[in-house]
Amino acid sequence: MVVAAHPLAAQAGLDMLKKGGNAVDAAVATAFALNAAEPFASGIGGGGFMVIYLAKEKKVTTLNFREKAPAAAGPTLFADKGEAQEQWRTERGTAVGVPGMLAGWNYALQKYGTKSLSQAAARAIEIAENGFPVSRTFSTINKDEYEKLLKNAGETTCYLNGGVPYEPGDTFKNPELAKTLRLIGSQGIQEFYKGEIAKKIVAAVRAKDGMMTLDDLAAYAPEEMPPLEGTYKDFTIDTVQPPASGGLHIIQLLNVVEDWPLREWGHNSVATIHHLSEAMRFIFADREHYIGDPDYVTMPVPQLLSKDYAREMRNKIFSEKTAGHYPYARFDELLEKKENTTQVCAIDPGGNIVALTQSINDFFGTGIIPEGTGFLLNDHMADFSTDPRSPNAPNPGRRPASSMGPLIMFKKGEPFLALGSPGGTRIFPSLVQIIINIIDFGMPLDEAIEAPRFFSDSAAGRPRPISVESRIPEATLKALEALGHKITIKEDYDKYFGGAQGIMILRDKKIIQGGADSRRDGVGVGY
């Protein structure tokens, strides 16, 4: 089974399984196909994280192919840009981190897959060449990012339809991307990191005032790491380590909610939304203070993940009012532990599983396209802090903190759930809501994913409003306001809250459930 944010991409993965590929082959084939079919959300110009479960060895490993800051990047990169800061962080060449996507896919295929890069890219090439009818999601996002595309990609780009946004049903083709993928398939990833494509990337970035060099690209390497682990009731969670903060915060938030009577309070009740929102605000305070690239920054990961800390946090949350102030946690000793966007989950007949989250950050990334290549460059440097003193400040070769958190959950040692989502800072709160919908509220996977979501955070110790999907009843919102919360109402199925994809294995019933999110164009396919 394969679940992904576009039917063509999910089918690409399933076709790979049917040709004898394993879950890693399928995930990479799907990932390539997403570049062609959902180019605004991920692609070879970006980066990501992967969790892999190897059924024979009963082992979980993770891959970190997050972008890196160029060697010339420094802590004040964005600090002195004044009012134009946002543009420098998201639309100029300074916004582009050294892409890790291809290096990550290639590593995964070579070490854990059975197919070649060329075989994995084949279906993506067909999609890019033949084109497909654009969905309402694609059209809406295309319209939202029109100005950026006009400025950086130009009026003749294939990402616009004759210089104007695509309407639903228009055909989108990307022959330049097809040519690029064909070249990479035949020449290998060195073409991207050291060859002609590398030169085009550097030229495009520097033409927009960026600082990336050929050496930056040549030096890029992904990292394989053991998973970050946590528990929730009878379940074990394996997820990615920082700089992906999503996994860490998922475990943190589940630790906090574990002892709350969620079932008694009820799904999306005032009590549930209030308590979880308060916990989110405390966790964001920790995130703001502690999260960075663990290769350079020491983080109190064991303390943040401890059940003791979760208990302390619960004690700071009141039932009858908001806490009002959300300081980060202070620990006596920092123990060293190494250990936005689209989502793919795949399971093969052998029981191997992959949960993969990948992104180019904002939709359509920077809008910068290396000449003639057809792919978009990321704006993941925007995930660095603009505060030079932050542990997440830009520095040479550092990876910006990420909100991604693909995960695999186990019950009594057997895989139970593969899950992940795009959605920036909303990723971990959304995934926790899906998990408690399944485990505490007994929902099947699809219902758990489709259920209305909410989100809150804090900044500099101050609470931000609770954002809710409009399906949450007005009476609940009024009761939350009475507790002291401010509320922002979003659309009924708002992609602001992510686009989760998941696979759930019900061993006792011998059923595999695929869950896709209608907030994006998600679909699950199996055989």
Next chain:
Amino acid sequence: MNRRRAIKVWLSSFAFLAIAAWPQAQSPQAIFEQPALITSAGQSADVQLASVLAKRAELKANLSKLAVGQDLENHKTLMLVLGASLKGLGAAGLDTNKERERIAQLLVEAKKRNIPILCLHLGGDARRGQLTDEMISDYLPFAKLAIVVKSGNKDGLFTKICKEKNIPLVEVEKTTDIVGPLKAAFR
């Protein structure tokens, strides 16, 4: 002419007059003058699109996403692009209240200067939602002409308001189809 036929002719004439009284036409009259000031009501990216389309229509037009009353100086038409985007509002540093204040002030100034308003809705049905609909209801009544992509009028909201206020309404199939009527609307 027998009685039945006379009634049919009479009813047809009545219907023709009723429709003719509300000028829905694919080719609008040239009632606007150049240069036009293009601005957004709601800060969606459609305002940028309007600027591109105005250029294709060979119109003299200036884009100012955050235009205020004094920006109407040296302009003869106000082109108001209806479409709300929370992302656009955030990027502009505005909330919905501040955006409403800006547009209200702009409309007052346009009236003072006798500057007619042309409303556009370019996003189709994907650019309809509670906030956009409120802006349509609030600002479309001030227009002298409305040009919209047809799918954005599926529920007849534009038709209803334009009929009530006797505003000519031009519907086009696709965004690029707006160029013709837009050009024809200007002297």
